[in-house]
Amino acid sequence: MNESFLIPVIYQRKEYEFKARFERWGYTHRIAVLIDEITFTFDPDEEGGYRALVHPKSAISADPPFAALLNAVAEKLAGLSS
Known part of the structure; x- marks a missing residue:
């Protein structure tokens, strides 16, 4: 079962x-987030x-500002699960 929601960051x-x-995903889970x-x-x-x-062929994978955004999303997700 896949549940959709909005995540404010x-x-x-x-x-x-x-x-x-x-x-x-079996005994665990993943969260797919749509960004740009x-x-x-x-x-x-x-x-x-x-x-x-991040897919290795993604042009943004090495972009530090975008990496900081992904980190902010990850921190928000961790806060939601605690």
């Missing part, structure tokens, strides 16, 4: 709302946070 003093989808027409998958990590999975 404050990044660089602006508030954004991204479409997100909770996806069950690209879907990023966030997996739970061992420390109770989330890590973003």
